[in-house]
Each structure stands twice: as C-alpha cells, then as structure tokens.
Ligand code: MN
C-alpha cells in the first residue's frame with residue numbers, strides 16, 4: 001500500500017543542463033500557472049487532486065549541491081508521502097529515483113522524452129542531464145525503463161539501450177501504433193521536450209516531431225497500475241511563449257496527481 005498523501009516538491013536546479021539554464025525558475029512559474037485562475041482544478045477524469053486533503057505543496061528544496069537532491073528526497077519519502085516534483089533539469093531524476101528505490105519495492109519507470117538521457121557521461125560529467133538513466137540502469141534501481149517519444153539518439157545511446165535492456169518506443173514507432181504497457185507500480189519521469197515544440201516551446205532543446213498534448217494525456221489517463229511518484233522536468237521559462245508551456249506543465253501535473261489518487265495498491 002502506497003502513502004495516500006502526495007507532496008508537491010519544487011526542485012529549483014539547473015546546474016547539470018548541457019546547453020541553457022532556466023529550469024531552476026520552473027517550480028514557481030508552474031505553480032503560478034496552476035493557480036492563475038484561468039482554469040479550474042478538476043481533471044478531465046473528474047478528480048480534484050489539488051484541493052484534496054491528500055495533496056500538499058511543500059515548497060521548494062534548498063539545494064546547494066547535486067547530492068542534496070537525493071538526501072532531501074530520502075528525508076521526504078521517510079515522512080510517508082508520495083512526491084510529484086516540479087522543475088529542474090533532467091539530472092534530478094537519478095537522485096530522486098535512487099531515493100525511491102530505498103523506500104518502495106520493485107517499480108518501473110516511464111520516461112517521456114525526446115532524448116534517451118543514457119550517455120555514459122556528457123562532456124566528462126556522469127551526472128549531466130544527458131545521463132540520469134544510465135546511472136539508474138547500471139545501479140539496477142528499477143525493474144524496467146520504458147521510454148516514449150525518443151527521437152534524438154546516436155549510436156552510443158543505442159548501445160547503452162541494448163546494454164541496459166531499455167524498452168524504447170521511438171517516436172516513429174509510437175507513430176506507427178506502439179504503446180507502452182505496465183505491470184508493476186510506476187514512476188513517471190516527464191521531460192517536457194518529449195512533446196513537440198509546437199505544444200511545449202518552453203524547453204531548452206527543441207526537437208521537432210514530438211508527442212502531442214493529447215497523446216501524453218491519453219498515455220497518463222490510461223495507466224492502470226499504481227503511480228509511486230513523478231517528476232515534470234526541463235521547463236525553461238526563458239524559451240516559453242505566453243506561458244503556454246507553464247500551463248501545459250500545470251495541466252499535466254493536475255492529471256498525474258489525479259491519476260495518482262486513484263490507485264494506491266496493486
Ligand atoms: Mn530528458
């Protein structure tokens with residue numbers, strides 16, 4: 001049985017991005033979009049997670065160095081909550097998943113992303129936002145890693161996929177009808193650049209040809225296993241247009257939170 005309570009955790013961190021900074025500003029921008037009054041708090045599936053007594057915003061972490069992320073998440077999970085993290089570059093997924101591996105049984109990860117994030121190292125940094133899932137897989141922290149929306153990989157990353165047994169649904173395969181299936185509790189790691197830049201311009205790495213908002217919503221809404229936690233990463237307000245990506249992140253947060261409230265045991 002998973003904790004009923006969900007804590008929203010801002011992760012203001014962008015020191016491991018390889019190209020631009022900005023995701024450190026994401027948590028508050030997404031909160032502002034969520035609470036701006038332009039939309040109500042109900043999900044499409046008729047849940048109101050944000051105003052539920054089981055949902056609390058715990059504010060932002062204080063992070064001085066990368067290793068603080070795992071320490072903080074271990075302290076938070078130890079309090080008997082599930083977490084949804086907002087903001088940060090994708091490097092935060094490794095320490096967060098590592099903390100989950102201490103507190104939860106076996107689980108799978110769904111990574112929505114344009115990129116594999118499987119580099120052994122990126123420009124010498126093993127903890128770059130291009131590497132988190134190499135670290136997760138080499139330490140066997142999860143049962144399965146299922147990637148969706150991938151459309152920017154190179155031969156090195158293909159070797160890594162093979163080596164680690166990653167289940168990748170590349171964008172052209174998704175387009176041809178392949179869909180992920182899950183059989184264990186699930187952690188969702190949602191890199192907003194998995195969506196097409198037409199839907200999510202507010203990211204550092206524009207990779208055309210991506211998922212639509214509707215496709216991501218349908219994927220979230222069709223999950224029928226318990227969700228142990230989630231992150232929404234790589235929002236870069238400097239690249240956004242009329243806050244549309246902040247609104248998208250807020251909507252995805254709402255839909256994921258609603259879904260998390262639905263099922264707490266297998
Ligand atoms: Mn990523």
Ligand code: MN
Nearest residue numbers: 114115191193
């Ligand atoms: Mn990405």
